[in-house]
Amino acid sequence: MALAKEKIYEPLNEDSAVVLVKDLGLFEKEILLECEEIGDGNLNLVFRIADRLNNKSVIIKQALPYAKVVGESWPLTLQRAQIEADALKIYHQHTPNLVPKVHYTNNDLAVTIMEDLSHLKITRSGLIEGESYPLLSGHIGEFLAKSLFYTSDYYLTPPAKKALAKKFYNPELCKITEDLVFTDPFFNSETNEFEEELTDDVQKLWNDLVLKLEAAKLKKSFLTEGEALIHGDLHTGSIFSSNEETKVIDPEFAFFGPIGFDIGQFFANLLFQIISDTGKEKIILDHISNTWNSFQTIYSDLWLSESHEKYTRVEGYLDYVLKKCLQDAIGFAGCELIRRTIGLAHVQDLDGIPSFDKRLQAKRNSLSLGREMIVHRADFQEISGFIDYLRTFQF
Numbered sequence: 001m002a003l004a005k006e007k008i009y010e011p012l013n014e015d016s017a018v019v020l021v022k023d024l025g026l027f028e029k030e031i032l033l034e035c036e037e038i039g040d041g042n043l044n045l046v047f048r049i050a051d052r053l054n055n056k057s058v059i060i061k062q063a064l065p066y067a068k069v070v071g072e073s074w075p076l077t078l079q080r081a082q083i084e085a086d087a088l089k090i091y092h093q094h095t096p097n098l099v100p101k102v103h104y105t106n107n108d109l110a111v112t113i114m115e116d117l118s119h120l121k122i123t124r125s126g127l128i129e130g131e132s133y134p135l136l137s138g139h140i141g142e143f144l145a146k147s148l149f150y151t152s153d154y155y156l157t158p159p160a161k162k163a164l165a166k167k168f169y170n171p172e173l174c175k176i177t178e179d180l181v182f183t184d185p186f187f188n189s190e191t192n193e194f195e196e197e198l199t200d201d202v203q204k205l206w207n208d209l210v211l212k213l214e215a216a217k218l219k220k221s222f223l224t225e226g227e228a229l230i231h232g233d234l235h236t237g238s239i240f241s242s243n244e245e246t247k248v249i250d251p252e253f254a255f256f257g258p259i260g261f262d263i264g265q266f267f268a269n270l271l272f273q274i275i276s277d278t279g280k281e282k283i284i285l286d287h288i289s290n291t292w293n294s295f296q297t298i299y300s301d302l303w304l305s306e307s308h309e310k311y312t313r314v315e316g317y318l319d320y321v322l323k324k325c326l327q328d329a330i331g332f333a334g335c336e337l338i339r340r341t342i343g344l345a346h347v348q349d350l351d352g353i354p355s356f357d358k359r360l361q362a363k364r365n366s367l368s369l370g371r372e373m374i375v376h377r378a379d380f381q382e383i384s385g386f387i388d389y390l391r392t393f394q395f
C-alpha cells in the first residue's frame with residue numbers, strides 16, 4: 001500500500017504505519033521494524049516505530065475523524081493534525097530545545113511524524129511517581145515567554161499577526177474548551193462526571209451566581225482575546241520531562257487566544273499535585289513561582305529589546321499586560337481545577353488516589369480552591385501574593 005502517494009485518509013494500524021515510514025524513506029525497505037500503538041490521550045492515534053538494530057525510532061501521530069475518548073458519535077475535524085504540526089514548527093523556530101522535531105507531515109492523512117521522546121517521561125506520570133523535575137518550570141517559563149511574545153502584536157506587524165491567526169483558525173477544538181472547561185462544569189450538563197457523594201458540593205457550585213459571573217468573564221476572554229498563539233492544552237500530560245530536558249507536545253488546540261490561558265492550565269495541573277496531598281507542596285509552589293518569574297523575565301526582556309509596537313515604550317503598559325496575564329492565569333487555572341474534577345476528562349493525580357475518602361476530600365479541595373481562584377483572581381498583584389495564598393489555603 002503506497003499510502004503516502006495515494007493520500008487517501010484511513011486510520012493507520014501497526015502494519016500500515018510501518019509501510020508508511022518505509023514508503024517515505026525514513027527507514028530502509030528491508031529493515032525489521034517494531035511498531036506499537038501507544039496513544040493514551042483522549043483524541044488521537046500514536047505509533048512508535050523502532051529499528052532496534054540501528055537504535056533509531058520515530059513517532060507517528062494521526063488524528064481520527066472523531067474524539068477517541070467518546071467514539072464515532074463525536075466527530076472531530078482532521079484538520080487538527082495540521083494545526084498541531086504547524087504550531088510545533090513555529091515553536092521549533094523560537095524554542096528548538098523545548099519541542100520535538102517534526103520530520104514529516106501529510107494533511108490528507110492527518111499524520112505528523114516526529115522525534116521519538118520515549119527516553120523522557122510524561123510529566124504528569126513522573127510527578128505522580130515522585131519525580132520533581134528541577135528544570136521544568138524554568139523551561140516552561142521560557143517556552144511560554146517566547147511562544148507568547150513572538151506571535152503577538154508586540155513583535156509581529158498587525159498584518160503578519162492576522163495572517164498567522166488565520167492559519168490557526170481552530171473552531172472545533174476551541175469549542176471543546178469553551179464547553180468542557182468554561183461551561184459544562186458550571187451547569188448540570190450531560191458531559192459532567194463525578195462521584196454521587198459530591199452531589200451536594202456540585203449543586204452548591206451550580207447555584208453559585210458569583211462564581212458563574214466570573215466564569216462567564218473568563219470564557220469571554222477565551223472567546224474574544226486573540227493576543228498570541230496559545231498552545232491551548234498545556235497540562236502536565238502534554239509535557240515530557242527528565243531531570244535535564246523538557247519537551248512540549250500536543251498543540252492541536254492551538255489558536256490565537258489570551259496569553260494567560262496556557263500559564264493557567266500549567267499552574268492548575270501542577271496544583272493537582274498539592275491537592276492530592278503527595279507531600280510535594282514546596283516543590284510545586286516553587287515550580288509555580290519559578291514558571292511565572294522566568295516567563296516574566298524573558299517576556300519583559302523581549303518586550304524591551306525586540307518589540308516594534310510604539311506603545312511598548314509607554315511606562316506602565318508592560319506592567320498592565322503582565323498583571324492582567326497573571327490574574328487571568330489564576331482564573332483560568334481555577335476553571336481547569338473544577339473541570340478536571342467534575343467535568344469530562346479527569347486527571348490521574350485525583351482519580352488515582354487509592355483511598356476513596358481521601359479522593360473525595362481532594363476533589364472537594366479542588367472545587368473550593370478552583371472557586372476561590374476564579375472569584376478572587378483580581379486580588380493578586382504579584383506571583384508572591386498568590387503563592388502566599390496557596391501556602392495558607394486549608395486543603
Ligand SMILES: Nc1ncnc2c1ncn2[C@@H]1O[C@H](COP(=O)(O)OP(=O)(O)O)[C@@H](O)[C@H]1O
Nearest residue numbers: 039040041042043044046059115116117118250
Ligand atoms: N513525540 C513523542 N515521543 C514519544 N511518545 C509520544 C510522543 N508524542 C506522543 N507520545 C505518546 O503518546 C501519548 C499521547 O500523545 P498526545 O499527543 O498527548 O495525544 P492526544 O492528542 O491524543 O492527547 C503521550 O502521552 C505519549 O505517551
Ligand SMILES: CSC[C@H]1O[C@H](OP(=O)(O)O)[C@H](O)[C@@H]1O
Nearest residue numbers: 041042043067069180233237345
Ligand atoms: C474530548 S477531548 C477532552 C480533553 O482531551 C484533551 O486532552 P488530551 O488531548 O491532552 O488528551 C483536552 O484536554 C480536552 O479538553
